[in-house]
Amino acid sequence: MKKRKDVVYGIYNDEHDLLNAVRSAKDKGLEIMDVYSPFPVHGLDPLLGLKESRLHIAGFFYGMIGTLTAFLGMTWIFTKDWPIIFGGKPYWAVPSFIPITFELTVLFSAIGMTISFYVVSGMGFGVDNFVLDERISDDKFCLAFDKEEVEVSDAKEFLESTNVEEIHEKVVKA
Amino acid sequence: MNRFEFSGKLKTTLLIGIVIGIVSLVLEYFVYSDGVHSMFWGDILLNNAYFIGMALMALFVMSAFITAWTGWYTVFKRLLEAFNAYLIPGAVIMLILALGNYFGWHHLYLWADSNFAEHDEVISGKSGFLNKNMYLLATVVFVGLWLLWRYKIRTLSLKEDAGVKGDYSYHRTMRNWAATFLPLAGYTSAIMIWLWLMSVEPHWYSTMYAWYTSSSWFAGSWSLLILVMIYLKSKGYFDKVTKEHIHDMGKYLFAFSIFWAYLFFDQYMLIWFGNVGEETTHFKLQQTEYPFLFFSVLVLNFIVPFLGLMINTAKKSYWILGSVAVLTFLGHWLDIYLQVKPYVAEATAELTGQQHHVFPFPNIVEFGVMIGFLSLFLFVTFKCLSKANLVPENDPYLEESLHHHV
Numbered sequence: 001m002k003k004r005k006d007v008v009y010g011i012y013n014d015e016h017d018l019l020n021a022v023r024s025a026k027d028k029g030l031e032i033m034d035v036y037s038p039f040p041v042h043g044l045d046p047l048l049g050l051k052e053s054r055l056h057i058a059g060f061f062y063g064m065i066g067t068l069t070a071f072l073g074m075t076w077i078f079t080k081d082w083p084i085i086f087g088g089k090p091y092w093a094v095p096s097f098i099p100i101t102f103e104l105t106v107l108f109s110a111i112g113m114t115i116s117f118y119v120v121s122g123m124g125f126g127v128d129n130f131v132l133d134e135r136i137s138d139d140k141f142c143l144a145f146d147k148e149e150v151e152v153s154d155a156k157e158f159l160e161s162t163n164v165e166e167i168h169e170k171v172v173k174a
Numbered sequence: 175m176n177r178f179e180f181s182g183k184l185k186t187t188l189l190i191g192i193v194i195g196i197v198s199l200v201l202e203y204f205v206y207s208d209g210v211h212s213m214f215w216g217d218i219l220l221n222n223a224y225f226i227g228m229a230l231m232a233l234f235v236m237s238a239f240i241t242a243w244t245g246w247y248t249v250f251k252r253l254l255e256a257f258n259a260y261l262i263p264g265a266v267i268m269l270i271l272a273l274g275n276y277f278g279w280h281h282l283y284l285w286a287d288s289n290f291a292e293h294d295e296v297i298s299g300k301s302g303f304l305n306k307n308m309y310l311l312a313t314v315v316f317v318g319l320w321l322l323w324r325y326k327i328r329t330l331s332l333k334e335d336a337g338v339k340g341d342y343s344y345h346r347t348m349r350n351w352a353a354t355f356l357p358l359a360g361y362t363s364a365i366m367i368w369l370w371l372m373s374v375e376p377h378w379y380s381t382m383y384a385w386y387t388s389s390s391w392f393a394g395s396w397s398l399l400i401l402v403m404i405y406l407k408s409k410g411y412f413d414k415v416t417k418e419h420i421h422d423m424g425k426y427l428f429a430f431s432i433f434w435a436y437l438f439f440d441q442y443m444l445i446w447f448g449n450v451g452e453e454t455t456h457f458k459l460q461q462t463e464y465p466f467l468f469f470s471v472l473v474l475n476f477i478v479p480f481l482g483l484m485i486n487t488a489k490k491s492y493w494i495l496g497s498v499a500v501l502t503f504l505g506h507w508l509d510i511y512l513q514v515k516p517y518v519a520e521a522t523a524e525l526t527g528q529q530h531h532v533f534p535f536p537n538i539v540e541f542g543v544m545i546g547f548l549s550l551f552l553f554v555t556f557k558c559l560s561k562a563n564l565v566p567e568n569d570p571y572l573e574e575s576l577h578h579h580v
Contacts, residue, residue: 087447095443
């Protein structure tokens with residue numbers, strides 16, 4: 001795997017300009033390396049051809065693990081391991097297990113999805129990811145081309161033809 | 175097609191449905207007679223309470239949407255308006271029930287029987303609220319207020335349609351009516367639920383009951399709304415309603431099913447854990463004599479929509495969403511059935527001294543009555559729908575609704 005990437009990118013002020021630029025880049029057949037935005041831009045995913053995330057399916061299974069852990073755990077504790085009578089209820093008091101089962105379901109699916117998300121997108125403690133431009137986490141939108149995929153002159157010409165604010169070139173760690 | 179045409183074929187089908195309902199009611203009056211005709215009156219109460227509640231919730235949902243500046247629903251706003259048309263026949267039937275209670279035509283409520291109530295300490299303690307005057311007065315005044323608000327919101331909406339585009343004055347006035355309806359419907363629906371439904375079991379009460387029943391109304395209303403929408407779309411109406419709108423309607427059904435389950439569980443667990451004799455009687459009767467109904471209500475109203483509508487492709491599929499909506503519609507009817515009929519049967523046994531009558535599942539005649547009320551509901555809905563343009567052209571939020579995308 002190559003360690004460095006040579007990038008040409010344009011900075012936009014508005015998400016509509018970004019969407020229009022992405023649309024015309026698709027029309028011209030330019031290979032887009034990536035698009036960066038401080039917030040989810042409506043309609044961008046289908047334009048870039050991104051598939052729907054499968055994170056929620058994973059979340060369902062994490063939730064099921066939580067349900068089973070809580071319910072079977074309490075069943076084992078209160079019927080086999082340490083049976084105690086609470087308020088005259090039977091050992092296996094299903095209704096009183098439901099709140100905790102619900103809570104562990106939510107907890108497991110939330111934590112599981114967070115960890116999955118971090119692993120899948122390569123984030124986490126000690127991971128040093130490149131940042132193309134500090135401002136894309138604030139108020140700017142960015143459309144980036146890889147110099148290996150697109151000719152520099154083509155990319156620049158294209159970016160200038162759109163409603164772009166600034167054009168930069170940068171070498172980043174991939 | 176911006177106007178719904180109430181075709182003769184559909185009309186005939188619904189009229190046949192109404193006739194089935196009437197025949198079933200007549201059968202109940204004569205065949206299942208126990209001296210006080212508890213089957214007959216009980217079924218009128220059960221069905222009318224369910225359908226008037228769904229009409230009320232359609233109005234409530236619409237008012238909430240108007241108040242919250244909601245845009246996405248505007249394209250099918252007329253359907254919600256048409257849904258609350260049942261408030262009119264529902265009010266008439268409720269008035270008959272209330273008058274019947276006043277003049278002693280029926281004996282659905284133990285507390286209304288003066289001989290019984292006098293010697294019962296619990297009931298006479300509640301007589302400040304549970305009495306015939308209160309029942310009649312609340313029915314007339316509160317349902318009358320609902321009708322007034324419905325009339326105001328509907329006429330303003332029609333006036334807006336007849337006016338010019340860009341004139342938002344009607345919408346501003348409508349917003350005042352909608353915003354005031356929210357607290358009004360919130361309090362009065364709870365009082366009506368106590369009087370109409372909870373008081374069939376006058377010794378028992380639960381502070382969650384009104385919430386619980388209105389969540390049934392909400393979910394039932396959304397399931398029927400989805401089914402009618404699917405039917406109208408199959409006939410070529412509402413072509414501007416996209417999968418995105420259907421998806422959001424599915425989300426509401428999903429959300430209110432979970433809300434229902436939450437309230438069911440809250441009420442159940444507190445009573446089960448508290449284990450106080452006066453409170454547990456309610457569930458003891460359901461679980462010992464109607465266990466099948468008790469658990470099928472839980473499955474139909476929670477498990478089915480929860481697992482069936484969880485993934486978003488299911489909410490966008492007419493087949494899956496439609497089948498789930500049929501099941502939840504029936505499930506919430508069965509739920510109200512379970513809240514009413516067993517206790518009416520118990521009260522009847524107490525009053526007449528006859529054997530306690532147990533019917534573990536609604537029989538075919540009771541389903542017939544439900545079909546009759548459903549047909550009446552759909553008849554007035556379609557009638558109201560055919561009177562105005564399907565898409566409110568001058569609604570300020572129409573443009574937003576047409577571009578609704580999630």
